[in-house]
Amino acid sequence: EAEVAQSPRYKITEKSQAVAFWCDPISGHATLYWYRQILGQGPELLVQFQDESVVDDSQLPKDRFSAERLKGVDSTLKIQPAELGDSAMYLCASSFSGGLRSDTQYFGPGTRLTVL
């Protein structure tokens, strides 16, 4: 069964450093999502892509976070500089675009970020 791939699985960094996370969605999924999940809470959407275009980045802290999906396939989420409060699980998800199959998002294993 096809899965969403993410790397790295774990990342430890010091504050003020730059970090980047990578996501490869399920083949054929035009919509890609990045979520942040703080310990003990549900995931919160950071950014949503439709192909290579950003559909929703209203909750993305744009002063330090950036996301791209240049060829409409895999995606990178970057934080620069990292802050202590950025410690969280970063989840990537993907779904079909439009139609009945678009209602279900499939999640990757996540990247656990610890900022020291």
Add this chain to the structure above:
Amino acid sequence: AQSVTQLGSHVSVSEGALVLLRCNYSSSVPPYLFWYVQYPNQGLQLLLKYTSAATLVKGINGFEAEFKKSETSFHLTKPSAHMSDAAEYFCAVRSTGANSKLTFGKGITLSVRP
């Protein structure tokens, strides 16, 4: 606007006992509703979803949920808990519009006692 309320953060049951995890939603339009399960240090796995078809939805691993519009609820149940059901469970809601956002509850941790 849409939101999900999952009352309580932790539920503990004995192996073989009924599992009931509560979820109430708020949505200004007919919603789609989902239950996801998350095991430690893993991503979320879809258990089941309601998308305006049958109100009683059956999912994987013996779980089911019933959509009750009058109560704005979508509670998750399983007749007999298994040790492997111990995990965190998230209820989520989204509207039926294109590109609508998935909003999650805070999650409930399920523990299963031998």
